Amino acid sequence: MAVVKKLSKTLAIFLLADLTVADIDYSQYVNLFEGTAGGGNMFPGVVAAPFAMTKLGPDVSSGTADAYSGYLPSGSFTGFSMMHESGTGGAPKYGVVSQMPVVGDVPNPLVDLSSGRASADQAQVGYYKASLVNGVVVELAATAHAGFYQYTFPESNYASIVVDVSHVLPSYRGLGWGQGYAGGSFSTFADGHYEGSGIYNNGWNLAPNWTIYFCGKFGQKPLSMKTFTGTNTTLNTYASQNGVSTSGTYRQGGVFAFAKTTVTSRVGISFISSAKACQSLDDEIPATTTLQTLVQNAKANWNGEVFSKVTISSTSASDLEMLYSNLYGMHIIPSNRTGENPGWVSTEPYYDDIFTFWDLFRCSTALMQVLQPVAYEEQIRSLIDIWRHDGWLPDARSSNYNGRTQGGSNADNVLADAYVKGVRGAVNWEDGYSAMVTDAEKVPPNNNDPIAPDSSTKEGRGALPDWLKYGYITPTFTRAVSRAVEYSANDFALYQVANGLGKTADASKYLNRSRNWRNHWNPQATSNGHNGFVVPRLANGSFVNQDPLSCGGCYWGDAYYEALPWEYSMNPHHDVATLINYIGGNDRFTDRIELMFKGGMVSGNSQFNYTIFNPGNEPSFTTPYLYNFVGRQDLSVKRSKYVANTYYNSGTSGLPGNSDAGAMQTWVLWNMIGLYPLTGQTTFLIGSPAFQEMTINLGTGKSLKITSTGGNNYSAYYVQSLKVNGQRWNKSWVTWSDVFENGGTMEFVLGSEPVNWATGDAPPSPASGDV
Template structure:
């Protein structure tokens, strides 16, 4: 099979007429607006390889090493390609994960399996939805496609000399950070027959979540019989004999794998993977790649899945190519993980769905899970059921989870918030909410065993609430626990989530108890702490009740061992959104709150450098996500629109560095998507804060014949974005917020009139602040 012709993605964008005149979603290839390389530089850590559809298991792509820089998703723009492997994460940080079940093409014979076969590129990699291409310096071209559990490697060698494909079972993505988070190969085996079919398994450990040994099974074959098929252990190579199977086993970190030689210039490799068995991996390969299919058909099937299951969920009449690329690239990025491994759980037998690769609810609960609910209601219900089932069998729900192992919990037990959000919005299906409530309550009342993490050794970072003893004893968290202040804010939100579910289930006493506890963030409020003309900030508090002297513009390293995690005291002091009316009272009222919010966007007040321009607000970290929309609470919706639109238009682009920092598994993309829609969710509540939509017309398919249709008139350019008036479901709307039941539960309409000047249109009640009102 020859090299597939690649058409650069901007050249095949839809014409304006196509977008505007057709409503036949199947006739539109929205994938042409997607650039998989957005967010692959500048710390975005996005995975640009192939994924056959939303939440697919296999993510097949290149693994690149510079020798000094962690390749979290496998990809780096420069360095040598060390292999093309089957499993990856996307948009994550901490330390790399996976990069396993790897192949590498070699022009010529392989005499020493311990040699370095890594190779530079002769040109830049190319990618589109469902397709990836690398051109190596040795003249080999590699093209990739995938199904849900299998991958296709199409190799074109520079000549018909003897060429080799090197299968390295020991291959993982390395880490150079020196934290002890780097993955290790732990052993297992490979078996090869002379017809080129091979099976085996590899065991590995660690990665960012410090998972103990986990095992991947694989099964592979080629489009033609190899000239020779050999296995190796260390430098020892064994030739496979006719009708025999040759195999090697190892339980130590000694290099093992297979070497396959061909006298053809084109070879296609097919590989299935499973977390259960080699037989299951072979079944996936044969079933999902039956025939086997043409390479182009595998690519097209992936495009069709993405178009039908994701991209067609949001349609717009826009003719702005840049905005459309931002829209559909963001939709793609938010659907790469978690991985739907239903039927692939090696730990227990269950009829419940199973999702893995959650990185992490700390990143996702603020706005990503809420958008997943809107766009993928069936998958969302499955994810809720999955994390409850993890509690049933592992004892705690995950904040993060990968390779079937919980970890890490960065702040609170934020799966609590995800469950509460689903509950208050009426998600039922097959969810057992009594079990869901018990899972949340476990987090609230039981301290998890200490996993002795060197970076935060005083309590568990694996799951649950490690600092729970202080929370229960003092109503705040002392500096004896790391991340004391950020944990306190999040524990308060977690307890509010428990209050929400307890209320709905009629557990009155519990509801009052956890509502009271949800106000405990106030115990960290020091009215004397001052900065930039404002007084009152959340600071660390000792066991004797005294406050620690804390500069509100400093968080130390903002990392695991500090009082504040990935955010300044300024930011965390504004994060108790369920109690924001009380926060406003503490800072001195609405006018003082407006000024405080303005200070967060004023340049030069923070030591942050680079494109952040020294603002306290940080678009690259989640504690700032809701900040632009907090103006709605104090009657300045115009400033919410101005600030949020500025952030979206300034820090998000279609360039490779077009995400403001780490994507955080799609969290950044969902923040952008909500900005485009013109709403922002308050997780754990039914409230959505109203912003300003980007498009003159947008339709969101909610399933079961329901849709939310959003229109705007009067401008909607980069300057005419201030709301002049709004009608919701045909009625004049004077609140700068609405609820799930208003526009999402049964669908609805929002009709905006926009203009170039701010106007006071939101004369109705402010957004709810439920912990302040009771």
């Protein structure tokens, strides 16, 4: 059944009543439920500001499907909790510090207290509403470190609220990644408030025990309070089936009863102490705070910090909803936990909930720098500080713990991208480079992950021994080929930073190592009339006979991770001129990309939508734009617009698969802008803009204004001509300094037929040299 809808216009007007006429509420165009169905795994709950630590929302269970962000389109509410992630996969994380409203007395809080939906959930930026079958209406709002619950109960002798410290989001995949509860504390006080802590473990990054502290206060003193502990058989069965220790079935919490039909609850959280949780609660949500005020504050945060930075000329509701829903979706995580780091004392910023740089380095971090330069510098500094204290850069991180590394050490790419685009400020780049060298030269300890036991999946480059010995990776290591392609890009990242810092010998070494993807290129591998693909290679130097249309299970234990050999063969984006030469020249290169978009190439494999190109997996992200390297910018536009207009919309199934923490959103946002970044380089490949006018506020008085005339986003999208900063442009690429460093203008003329306007130099291929 349908379970989502937006707030009514009447309520929206009520919530925005205090805005001045001069204010523009861009938040009205955000569909909080974009990507919550169809595997998008988006979090539709309350995030009061970009990167806020508190993410307050519903936890829904179907009994069979993982609710990665807590939300599912159908199922029963098991609670409303303070912490979530968004657009993640693998296994759920968080769903902790939970409350559940119950009508009447609760003699046994260990039984199933879940409730179905009575009507569709509602949400806007800063607000969430759920109507339960038991007659309770739940409304939610939040701040950075605290949450606000407003319950409206039906008439009854008692209105009860169960606080379940042991509540977590479960996993039903059977991979041993399900979260566990390892104990905690829960205390009530004479004034009716409660404090405590919970210790949790596991989830998608296989984290060991971590602790969150909480402090809860109600709008009125409870009639009664009681605490509970215990276990139950259902949870014990779940634990044994999902590889979670039986300590994860231990239940703990409290039950609070009230005589009123309207009950409010305020909860603060902290990684440091319950006292700090109480302080954050009192500072951010004083006792007299109303739901309406919190919602208005959240809208103001998002309008000021995100939405107002990108404006367009279009008045189309669908255009506005696409733009602002995707801008919202890319800013939910990582979480800014500055001042909330329990691991070490530091004056540096601290960000957590990074999922994952394997997903984000291709186009998300580049857009973060454009839209959030201050926060982005903080994130770069945080990465380096994590290395200082934990010893490794994270490829992913959650609950203050690194993991998982799916391919390369891709934080290297992120640091290099920031460096070559001029991020300096308070960043210590000598330390940043040392962190990258750790990845490039030091083998990380094996964390003995059962799904890939050959080497570390926690951090670093687990297959480094082969990389250093052979210049390629043998099948001794899982994901050998995809790792090799990514290690090459990682080493190119080191080259870029070493070169910039004047470390000549290092720069030469890492530039040479960045070409090692070539050692996996088998010119005899054949598929669909094309020769040459990256394939596994044995220690004796021989190639494994590999079907380029097969990646086995395409998962942790296979030679290729989440993509086909065809896709990975197009991924050495720092060495494209070599790739073109290997494939057989411009025409063959063009034909190969064209084949990737032809239907029926992967017969019977619905995961790839019957094409080799897969819009839902990151190794295909750059492929539609590679035509720019061979003088066919028109085909880049044709294919990228097809992808954007076919696989994306602002509806519940509007993403082509898992959001991957905003990776999908940033891909389509770049398509709207009409550019695409090459990470670790200053190059942006030119596509075609979606709107007649877009202005991007770059901060400190700078802006990029993009205009188009003569066409539209759905058919007449071919570039006829282009001016950059008022000068006629004949290249299919621009650089950071051309349009972003000091701002600028891009004036497109569009039409319905292709024109060969990009007659200038091809985009740079910095690792290629003479090919």
